[in-house]
Amino acid sequence: xxxxxxxxxxxxxxxxxxxxxxxxxxxxxxxxxxxxxxxxxxxxxxxxxxxxxxxxxxxxxxxxxxxxxxxxxxxxxxxxxxxxxxxxxxxxxxxxxxxxxxxxxxxxxxxxxxxxxxxxxxxxxxxxxxxxxxxxxxxxxxxxxxxxxxxxxxxxxxxxxxxxxxxxxxxxxxxxxxxxxxxxxxxxxxxxxxxxxxxxxxxxxxxxxxxxxxxxxxxxxxxxxxxxxxxxxxxxxxxxxxxxxxxxxxxxxxxxxxxxxxxxxxxxxxxxxxxxxxxxxxxxxxxxxxxxxxxxxxxxxxxxxxxxxxxxxxxxxxxxxxxxxxxxxxxxxxxxxxxxxxxxxxxxxxxxxxxxxxxxxxxxxxxxxxxxxxxxxxxxxxxxxxxxxxxxxxxxxxxxxxxxxxxxxxxxxxxxxxxxxxxxxxxxxxxxxxxxxxxxxxxxxxxxxxxxxxxxxxxxxxxxxxxxxxxxxxxxxxxxxxxxxxxxxxxxxxxxxxxxxxxxxxxxxxxxxxxxxxxxxxxxxxxxxxxxxxxxxxxxxxxxxxxxxxxxxxxxxxxxxxxxxxxxxxxxxxxxxxxxxxxxxxxxxxxxxxxxxxxxxxxxxxxxxxxxxxxxxxxxxxxxxxxxxxxxxxxxxxxxxxxxxxxxxxxxxxxxxxxxxxxxxxxxxxxxxxxxxxxxxxxxxxxxxxxxxxxxxxxxxxxxxxxxxxxxxxxxxxxxxxxxxxxxxxxxxxxxxxxxxxxxxxxxxxxxxxxxxxxxxxxxxxxxxx
Numbered sequence: 001x002x003x004x005x006x007x008x009x010x011x012x013x014x015x016x017x018x019x020x021x022x023x024x025x026x027x028x029x030x031x032x033x034x035x036x037x038x039x040x041x042x043x044x045x046x047x048x049x050x051x052x053x054x055x056x057x058x059x060x061x062x063x064x065x066x067x068x069x070x071x072x073x074x075x076x077x078x079x080x081x082x083x084x085x086x087x088x089x090x091x092x093x094x095x096x097x098x099x100x101x102x103x104x105x106x107x108x109x110x111x112x113x114x115x116x117x118x119x120x121x122x123x124x125x126x127x128x129x130x131x132x133x134x135x136x137x138x139x140x141x142x143x144x145x146x147x148x149x150x151x152x153x154x155x156x157x158x159x160x161x162x163x164x165x166x167x168x169x170x171x172x173x174x175x176x177x178x179x180x181x182x183x184x185x186x187x188x189x190x191x192x193x194x195x196x197x198x199x200x201x202x203x204x205x206x207x208x209x210x211x212x213x214x215x216x217x218x219x220x221x222x223x224x225x226x227x228x229x230x231x232x233x234x235x236x237x238x239x240x241x242x243x244x245x246x247x248x249x250x251x252x253x254x255x256x257x258x259x260x261x262x263x264x265x266x267x268x269x270x271x272x273x274x275x276x277x278x279x280x281x282x283x284x285x286x287x288x289x290x291x292x293x294x295x296x297x298x299x300x301x302x303x304x305x306x307x308x309x310x311x312x313x314x315x316x317x318x319x320x321x322x323x324x325x326x327x328x329x330x331x332x333x334x335x336x337x338x339x340x341x342x343x344x345x346x347x348x349x350x351x352x353x354x355x356x357x358x359x360x361x362x363x364x365x366x367x368x369x370x371x372x373x374x375x376x377x378x379x380x381x382x383x384x385x386x387x388x389x390x391x392x393x394x395x396x397x398x399x400x401x402x403x404x405x406x407x408x409x410x411x412x413x414x415x416x417x418x419x420x421x422x423x424x425x426x427x428x429x430x431x432x433x434x435x436x437x438x439x440x441x442x443x444x445x446x447x448x449x450x451x452x453x454x455x456x457x458x459x460x461x462x463x464x465x466x467x468x469x470x471x472x473x474x475x476x477x478x479x480x481x482x483x484x485x486x487x488x489x490x491x492x493x494x495x496x497x498x499x500x501x502x503x504x505x506x507x508x509x510x511x512x513x514x515x516x517x518x519x520x521x522x523x524x525x526x527x528x529x530x531x532x533x534x535x536x537x538x539x540x541x542x543x544x545x546x547x548x549x550x551x552x553x554x555x556x557x558x559x560x561x562x563x564x565x566x567x568x569x570x571x572x573x574x575x576x577x578x579x580x581x582x583x584x585x586x587x588x589x590x591x592x593x594x595x596x597x598x599x600x601x602x603x604x605x606x607x608x609x610x611x612x613x614x615x616x617x618x619x620x621x622x623x624x625x626x627x628x629x630x631x632x633x634x635x636x637x638x639x640x641x642x643x644x645x646x647x648x649x650x651x652x653x654x655x656x657x658x659x660x661x662x663x664x665x666x667x668x669x670x671x672x673x674x675x676x677x678x679x680x681x682x683x684x685x686x687x688x689x690x691x692x693x694x695x696x697x698x699x700x701x702x703x704x705x706x707x708x709x710x711x712x713x714x715x716x717x718x719x720x721x722x723x724x725x726x727x728x729x730x731x732x733x734x735x736x737x738x739x740x741x742x743x744x745x746x747x748x749x750x751x752x753x754x755x756x757x758x759x760x761x762x763x764x765x766x767x768x769x770x
Contacts, residue, residue: 037053037057037061037065038064038065038068040053041053041065041068041069041072042068042072044072046076047073047076047093050069050072050073050076051093051095051096052095053069054069054095054098054099055095055098058098063114064114066099067114069099070099073096113150127162127164127167127168127171128164128167130151130154130155130167130171131167131168131170131171131174132170133151134148134151134170134171134174134175135170135174137151137174138173138174143174143177143178144177144178148174148175148177148178149178151171151174151175152175152178152179152183155168155171155175156179156183156186159186159187159190162190163194163197165191165194165195165197165198165205166198166202166204166205168187168190168191168194169191169205169208169209169212170208172187172191172208172209172212173208173211173212173215176212176215176216177215179216181473184216184218187212188213188218188220188223191209191212191223192222192223192226195209195223195226200229200230200233200234201230201233201234201237202230203230203231203234203237203238203242205230206226206227206230206231207227207231207242207245207246207249209223209227210224210227210246210249210250210253211249213253214249214252214253219253219254219255221255221544221546221547222544224253224255228255228257228260231246231260232257232259232260232263235260235263235264235267236267238267240268240271240275240280240283240284240287241283243264243267243268243287244283244284244286244287246260246264247261247264247287247291248287256584256586258584258620258621258624261291261624262620262624264287264291265288265291265292265624268284268287268288268292269288269292269296271284271288272284272288272296272299272300272303276303277307278307278310278311278312278315281303281304281307282304282311282315282318282319283318284300285300285304285319285322286318286319286321286322288300289322289323289325289326290322290325290326291624293623297326301328301330301333304319304333305332305333305336308333308336308337308340309336309340311337311340312344313340313341313344313347313348316337316340316341316344317341317348317352317355317356319337320337320338320341320355320356320359320360321355321359323337323359323363324358324359324362324363325626327363327626327627328363329363331365334363334365335365335367338360338365338367338370341356341370342367342369342370342373345370345373345374345377346377350378350381350385350390350393350394350397351390351393353374353377353378353381353394353397354393354396354397356374357374357397357400357401358400361400371401371402374397374401375398375401378394378397378398378401379398379407379409379410381394382394382395382398382409382410382413383409383413385413386416386417387417388417388420388421388422388425389422389424389425391413391414391417391425391429392421392424392425392426392428392429393428395410395413395414395428395429395432396428396429396431396432398410398432399431399432399433399435399436400435403439404432404435404436404439405436405439405440406432406433406436406451411450411451411454414429414433414454415454415457418457418458418461419461421461421465422465422478423462423465423466423478423479423482423491424478424481424482426458426461426462426465427462427482427483427484427486427487429458430455430458430459430462430484430486430487430490431484431485431486433451433454433455433458434455434485434486436451437451437452437455458486458490459490459491462490462491462494463490463491463494465478466491466494466495466498467494467498469498469502470502471502471505472499472502472503472505472506472510472514473505473510475498475499475502476510476513476514476517479495479517480513480517482495483520488521488745492521492523492745493523493746495521496521496523496525496528496746499514499518499525499528500525500527500528503527503528503531504531506531506532506535507535507539508535508539508542508543511532511535511536511539511543511551512543512547512548512550512551513550514528514532515532515550515551515552515553515554516550516553516554518532518554519550519553519554519557519558521745522557522558522744522745522751523744523745523746524558524560524744524745524746524747524749526560526562529554529555529558529560529562530562530563532551532554532562533555533562533563533564533565533568534562534564536551536568536571536572537564537567537568537571540571540572540575541575543575545575545576545578545579545582545583546583546587548572548575548576548591549587549590549591549594551572552569552572552591552594552595552598553594555598555752556594556595556597556598556752557597557751557752557753558744558749558751558752559597559598559749559750559751559752559755560749561598569595569598569600573595573600573602573605576591576602576605577602577604577605580604580605580608581608584621585609585614585617585618585621586618586621586625586633588605588608588609588614589609589618589633589636589637589640590633590636591605592605592606592609592640593636593637593639593640593643596639596640596643596644596647596756597643597752597753597755597756598752599647599756599759601643601644601647601648601651603651606644606648606651606653609637609640610641610644610653618633618637622634634660635664637657638657638660638661638682641653641655641656641657642655642657642681642682642683642760643756643760645681646681646760646763646764647759647760647763655681657682661678661682664682672689672697672698672699673687673688673689673697674687674688674689675687679761679764679766680764681760681764683757683760683761683764685734685735685736685761685766686735686736686737687734687735687736688732688733688734688735688766689732689733689735690726690730690731690732690733691730691731691733692727692729692730693727693728693729693730698727698730731765731766731767732764732765732766732767733766733767733769734761734766734767734768734769735769736768736769736770738750738754738770742754742770750770754770758770
């Protein structure tokens, strides 16, 4: 029930807090003694006695007496069996409204603890008051203020009794910067529990929940799916602001809903004629550009070109980010936006300068003037910066500019912050130093001892930080985005040792994240993979089907079967079979391919993939992907198709990738040995030769080669690629030279993709020498 007086009280609270500082207040100048009246309140035995005292003394009540009265009323409230009925009785009492008025008038004398306590008790009768107050603090960017901390404490203490998801979602967003991992999980569970109590039209509640998940960097799929259903059911009512915000949130959380993207594209395309001013059009360009078709992209770019001179600094930055995502090659538009960025360069923060630099390099934009100005600005920031993460960003940005060079100032700034850097900061700094060393060696024929000593210090601090971790979740926060040569060469072994030390903490909540990380390292740790398999076998029902791919990936990439491999893969496959209709086509293709590498070909999964309806749906989704991911999906589908045809012919799945492969590959030459040969089904092998029964090489194109004994169906699949069937007793030899990428990083163990190729070449009749 909405109470106008509560809203009035709230507004006045905020006005007073805007006038008086948030931090501390001094009370020793108040002359009235409040103890006698407080003593009388304490002796009251019911709420009417308290209200009588308030009525008689309202002209002289102090802030402490107001707080005491509220505390006692709340104590009586908690003693009642009919909680809600009694709350309404107190809230509607005339003297309670007087108490509200007094609380407002005494606000200037309240310290933070008193104010929060008053708000806390008030919110027991209407949580909306507390949510509004937290929202006001957030709007003033006071996310880390003591008051916000007090509010977080109130929510934590009373979470079980909160039943209003609308108000709770506001509070969650406001306090998201201050909560522990345990509290985070409690909030997520509470939200999931309350979600079904809200109306399906509550778009704002769903959006705040997604914002909260983005703030805590937690892609919790059950909630994201529920929120996505709300957005889909209300798509016709979503405006440009809402759609662009949701798309941005999904991108941050790496949550892919092709159905939402498809509907959003249709809605946004309809809006193109409605915006002819930069304020609205830039937002439309950023939201629609990356998912638009060729004609829409052309229309968007031509319109933007006309208003490019009017763009603000932030609008130009947003446009540049969208153009990078669109892989724009419109040099005229790129030049226009770059000129706007150059004009406003002094207004950008370090992380924004990094985005600009990365976008310019990705788009192959060359501007000596812009790069010179960028370098000067970055160096000036570096001289005065003292925040490790900011220094890491500045140094990294300098290192990716053309002709990178590390001067004395840069090295001194790096050395000054090393003891305070986390693993991400150290990784960014080390990557930059390595880039500088490489440039100096190549172009200046000079590597200073200082650079090498700095790299040694980075190694030292990275190893030291790893050794101090005693909590897997804290370690994961710093590990999840680590990559690059420095990490692989200097920290990987110690990282795996740390993960092994903490592997008892691997559970159903973090198992997919750890598995995905291991798959990126190419480092085979059998103990870690055995632990992952064990957790999955024991707790599969608690794991979301969306993350099964990430769990299978390291086993597939590194060609490893855990001790309970049959049970592990059987459980994963059975679990996936229950969700085949709910998983998007791209994920199913990658799942099928990963299992095929391991020699598993689940029939239900393959039937779900290799049918006309599925392939048409997948084609419709490919248009929304960047070119590199688009090609990767098509390549994996081809490789899965090839694997099924060769290893499971009983499924009678046709080979339909001839045209795709012909577009991708070139053909080899002739003589006794062929280099870079394409086999049927388009495996590429380094060298191929044919030996007759006396083990002598036969020339290609020789009339002595007659039809032989290799399986006819394979060698007739594409007779243009390689020679026809062989004479009796002859055999095809495949000679492959494998580099380090074909093996796990830490041991000579053949990885899954190379092992699958060897297996399939042998099916084709080759004797494979690797």
